[in-house]
Amino acid sequence: MERWVRRKSILGGLAFVIAGGLAGGILGGRTASVSERTGEQLATYTNLLSLVQSRAAEPVEPRVAIEGSIRGMLRTMDPHSNYLDPEDYKHMLEEQQGSFSGLGIVISKPSNDKPLTVISPLEGTPAWNAGIRAGDIISQIEGVDTLDMTIDEALKRLKGPKGTKVTITVTRPGDAEVLHFTITRDDIPTNSIRQAFMVRPGTGYVKIENFTRTTDHELDERIRALQKQGMTRLILDLRRNPGGLLEQAVRVADRFLKKDQMIVYTHGRISGADQEYRATGAGDHLDLPLVMLVDKYSASASEIVAGAIQDHDRGLIVGETTWGKGLVQTVYPLSQDAALALTTARYYTPSGRLIQRDYNSLEDYLSHDEKDEDLIKVSKEVRRTDGGRTVYGGGGIHPDVVVIDPTPPVVDLLERAQMFFHFAVEYNAKHKGLPRSFEVTPVVLQEFQEFVRARQDFQDFLKARGVKWAAADIDANADRIKGEIKESIVSALWGLEEAYKVHAEIDRQLQKALDLFPRAQELAALPGAGPQTER
Template sequence: MKSAKGKFFATLCLLMTLFVLFGPYGDSRVSAVDSSTYRSLKIFNEVLDIVEKNYVEEVKQNKLINEAVNGMIRSLDPHSAYLTPDQYKELQVDTSGTFGGLGIVISMQNDQLTVVSPIEDTPAFKAGIKAGDRIMKIDGQITKGMSIQDAVKKMRGPENTKVTLTILRKDMKEPRDYEITRAVIKIKSVKHNVYEDGIGYIRISAFQESTVDELKKALQQVNGKAKNLKGIVIDVRNNPGGLLDQAVKASDAFLKSGTIVSTKGRVKAIESKFVARDDGAEPTCPMVVLVNEGTASASEILSGALQDNGRAIVLGMPTFGKGSVQTVIPLEDGSALKLTTARYYTPKGRSIQAEGIKPDIVVEPIRPAEGPETAENHMMREKDLKGHIRGDREGEQKPADGKDKGDREKGREKTDLQRDNQLKSAVDILKSWEVFKRIGKN
């Protein structure tokens, strides 16, 4: 076993290496390890040596150091994390759009694993998991003190295997178990439809690597289907966010000019400002953005950009309020740090951290009128989103009632708008836009 002195210098070398790795991410005013840091490292080294020599069971030094780093980063905020090589690989899979699991995005709120949003058309979504649900147990194991990365690892697994989440919701008297079957999650992040009277509908469920390409195709198809496009509804409800660059490019697809978002942190090198560029393909019709409590992070960037530039009306409920930027910094051994390095600001300089985007028009969702709100009722309301955009299999089904395709789509559209009062409000606003313009001229 190494001597305490040897371990001290090994730890010091590790720290100096980290300073080099961080480069511009470190504070230039603190370019060297000061005396207080030496003293703290000495204490750390002493504790490490005592644990290794005296703990009741033999423990590996690497495990102790990894856990120490993990604890240090977790103490900063709910979104910063130390990622082992396996966890770093999982993070890269998350943003590619295909992975195995349940289909929920989670965060840490008040030291409790909390659902930010279920992802559309996934096992968790279909089971009735909701934004704001607190995950008390995973397969019977209490989640108190469990990291987000460990929780994700437990929820993922082979396709068609089951996992039980114990959920506590505001309207529940006691926790309830949800048994969910894992599936390969293939996220199509953009869907679209066209309603009667030339109202287009664009649903963005997440911001991943292919989102902007999907969005541009959807806009082309909406323009092609609508003979006279009068307006567009952009639906980012329950969109948990994703890649910053995709949110910026998606915002740019709707804006001809103006600031999209800016980021500011302690280090000048990571400050940035993104500005829209006119490529001639941006929609010129009125737009309404639908938001709710599950609208988070990157989707708040899009909502704030369109709102502050006066390009769209924001309708729904106040958003989640995640206004921080995480930078993933790879380390030599294949692990990584996901570190909060900046806050982002809307074009008018608003930080939405812990505040959220306030809608121009607040419209609360109307729950099913009969009986308590159950998972089934929840699915009826959220299934409304699926109804707008018919899936491949759904489109292949033959009607049982003998009605032609046009009649069926009109009937479905009517039912969807009846079930989703927020969407109906957005569509009604766009339908009446020209009427109000004429009144204003008189």
Template sequence: MARLRVPALVVVAAVAIGFLMGSLMSGQVQASSALTSKLHVFNEILTYADKFYVEEVDAVELVEGAIAGLLEELDPHSTYVRPKDYEQMTERNTGEYEGIGISFEIREGWITVITAIEGGPSAHLGIRPGDRIVGIEGESAKDLVSEEVIAKLKGPKGTDVDITVERPGANNTFDLTIRRDRIPIYSVPYHFMLDDETGYIRATRFSATTSEELEAALRDLESQGMQKLVFDLRNNSGGYLNQAIEVSDRFIKGDEVIVYTKGRIKGSSQYYYSSNGVTRSKFPLICLVNHGSASASEIVSGAIQDHDRGLVIGQTTFGKGLVQRQYSLRDGSALLLTVARYYTPSGRLIQRSYEDRDEYLEYFRRLNDGDIDESEIEARPEFKTLNEERTVYGGGGITPDILVEDVYDPNEIQTKLEQLRVFFEFANDYAARNLDKATLVQRDFVTNFELPEAGFKEFKKFIKDVEGAEELTQEDIENEREYIKLGVKRELAGNLWGLNARYQVFVQEDPQLQKALTHFNEAENMARLYAKVGIDE
């Protein structure tokens, strides 16, 4: 007797339809004859695709594509997250993973250390930027792809991994046994003093640890004499709502609205208030934003602006004001479903129109707001800030108090130099031969160091042998002298003291930051007025 073949796709479809029908019967999904009919049609289409499509189809991928299509009918931010992606997302948002604690790139086929994460096991053993991991567990690490490296180096806390390291300037490789540990994934990776009074903090996302990281950064800068702060939220795409509230709470006085939400289901419409805890409500504050600042970043910058706590400077933010609730699914995947909308304290809807999906999703790539007509801004709904009653605009995103269009926009030669990674490679070799960290002071180096003429000549000789640099002429190199010297200085700082020092050099040529620093007089006046709020009430 012949066996009856049941196609995998039909099994998947049957399970999917069965689940949905069960949901209908139990009342989890409101039943209607039209919906029931369409579910049967869906099942028929899946069956026909499996039997008659010109090529074999992957059942799981086809159903997942159907799920994605369903969610696209809702809004751009309701999303189905596959199991593997969900695991990575959870790791990123919880703020830690288990491994040896390095960031790396594959260069010329070798695992090249970009940085050893501060406090991690690799940093404790002295791993440096530029080190190459040439062996793992006694086997060559040549030509491994990133996924293979991660699989070999990550692992449970307390387990060991043996590596072989090749260091610039050293004659021989050496072996290390690294015991894996919990590694923090920082969401506030940079903080430092720009001068004797001005602190700088950059937050790249809002993970589960962002508020704690911010508090630690603030305390460190205060111990160094900080009197005013630049809080950089550019290209911060958001994260956890509770972290946005706690971060705002660091700057907003107690019992003030930070954000509120409106939704259809029970519990989705809420007001969120600042606490009466420790608040930095007195020092002048500038918040930097751009088109890549979204969601939680807009909650923070909107609260700072609406309460007249500080100046918001930069570009109009992305305009992502939809609240997603996370639902874990039985196969390890997840559904991020929009359940409400965000509003700033003055009543502005953060969400921008997404009627044109392509324009909406490409907005963050725009370099400036130059193609936004003034009349378009003026046509947006007007609101008043809560203390000084300044005019601010709704209609999507946070429009800055001071628009700064200047952005870092490298020319063709500069882009080529960065793509070739020549600053990193040259700096690692130069530092090994010419610099002694024990004799250097980080702050003096960042402020005063300049690559000497002899070093620039070495670079010109070095780049002649770099594969891919043949099209760069000596005239090109000479014309970019200042850019090259700063690029080498940036990587030297990273080699000696890590990513924080590297970024400290980088922002010296950041046009938006440099322009923002000229507006601290206005921020100081705003801080004085905010400090008086509530005193006479």
């Protein structure tokens, strides 16, 4: 996984449209013929392009002009129809397929003047086995300096066919020696489930990052492993999950629903767009008490699962109102390795809710800064669950229990500037052999304050944003900051999965979920549970 993904961010703007818009897509087939009228308009477009190329004040590259006009056309339709250039399409296929060939490292390069830095090697991958560590600075790839590379250029050099080798030069904080690693590339699974552990005795926790071709099998494996550790109830986390394959959302929901219960149905104008998806009755987890976590960045396939669970009163939905993407894309491969992700249908939850949020203002749709109570006010659809509870459509899935977990401004600033990460790298270099039982003491917190105060890059970061900062801000949020420091130190020493267990202890929504299983069981016992009648 040679890429950098911030734990508490989601792809924004166009990138989010790509990631979210592909959710629910299936590979499409034939292209329809164009009408005579359309042919005349295409002739006008060709004439226009010719004039631009021959008479514009500055030279215009045809590919750039044509791709720009394609994207402009699609923007007139909806936020999720999108043109995928070869690079975007390749990335989508890799993510949905579940693996690619590379080294297995998460890397960061915030800007061209910053070094290419390892955030974490992934356990069991070639980078992990070779001894790459969090905080390592990759100064060269195959003898080529990385400082002036973009992160995309670095990724292309790190990835490659399975079995091929790549040599990287590394400088390590606290080590004067320049290190050289020649690493053999291998298949790197892009697992959709990276965190699954016992958060409390009897309570399992599973986080689904997105829905790929392997999600259902991963979920089965993780649940079986947790049940062997004594799990009798489950927290299923879909926060910051932008979606994925429709069929995988159906299969995940199928694990928890009774035979013939509706999971989702789709409606569109092309042949085959109208489909119903119902539970097969083969689910192994029908009696497992379930609490599901969602937030404003849970979208598409995530909302299909949450909507089905909520409409059938199968579990309790906790967190924040979800994104509100109720559009299904079909992905049509094009020539020259590009593709079109075209909205071809809308999806509806079992009770008949259309989850799609209003997108008349694209800026408002992408910023998504509405409050939960405001989203309820604009919801135009009122429906009933199997047990008779009121639910709303037209603006995402509104949780049964709203729990807001805002990040304090000072913590957000420190995180965006990567201060927790950089401190962890330096702290670990100075304090060798930390035990797993270590805690962040007031002494460590003071050391962090001094570290941040001395970092000129942090002062520049604040100045560029016109933000003032004082040590009192850290004191006022000491417990949260201590948790972030510990999480970063654990991540650098023992990997992302161990770090997430630390994060769980300062995760307000997860901690609230632990107290809500009695309510989840009451829901599942409501009258009306059972196969849904025909629409």
